């Protein structure tokens with residue numbers, strides 16, 4: 001990261017975008033991306049639009065902060081780097097606002113890893129089932145809480161030699177007011193296994209009907 005300087009980014013540097021955030025290449029580091037909220041998706045704006053918004057803390061509307069908090073929590077207990085979630089480095093100021101700085105998830109050949117949705121479109125579902133098992137097992141074993149493991153929040157990374165592994169790049173954290181899954185590793189595992197079944201069903205449906 002570049003100290004206190006403001007990183008200049010513009011839309012020619014977009015990697016992709018979701019419903020809440022735009023993902024930019026880092027101008028000074030090819031191995032990093034910057035996650036910036038769309039103007040109308042800024043946490044304070046989202047909260048202000050909801051009549052019950054002020055009953056929840058601002059942090060609960062901030063996907064960048066929820067991802068980062070959960071990442072730090074997981075890393076405190078993990079025995080080493082976790083392949084199942086992308087690395088998060090912290091924050092940087094940019095010309096598009098404050099950004100979360102994360103690892104640019106790439107394949108061994110340097111290309112950006114594709115989403116699980118894209119992978120299913122191109123290759124069908126057969127290869128992904130063992131990968132989904134491995135992903136959820138690693139999440140459960142390391143007590144990682146994830147609220148939203150859907151087809152576009154998971155990337156398929158191709159490693160040296162062609163092996164594949166799934167990496168979560170969004171939707172970390174506990175959305176519940178009383179965070180039971182955060183408190184209990186056993187309960188988190190149970191919830192993760194339900195989410196796994198939902199993801200598998202979605203993948204099957206998507207592969208069949210598009």
Ligand SMILES: Nc1ncnc2c1ncn2[C@@H]1O[C@H](COP(=O)(O)OP(=O)(O)OP(=O)(O)O)[C@@H](O)[C@H]1O
Nearest residue numbers: 016017018019020021023086103104105152169170
């Ligand atoms: N670390 C990363 N490395 C490579 N590509 C990424 C990375 N993070 C995000 N992307 C790409 O950008 C897209 C949008 O990112 P992300 O899911 O973080 O945005 P979002 O707006 O929070 O999503 P949602 O629509 O689920 O709320 C992803 O589907 C993926 O294609």
Ligand SMILES: [Mg+2]
Nearest residue numbers: 018152153170
């Ligand atoms: Mg997303």
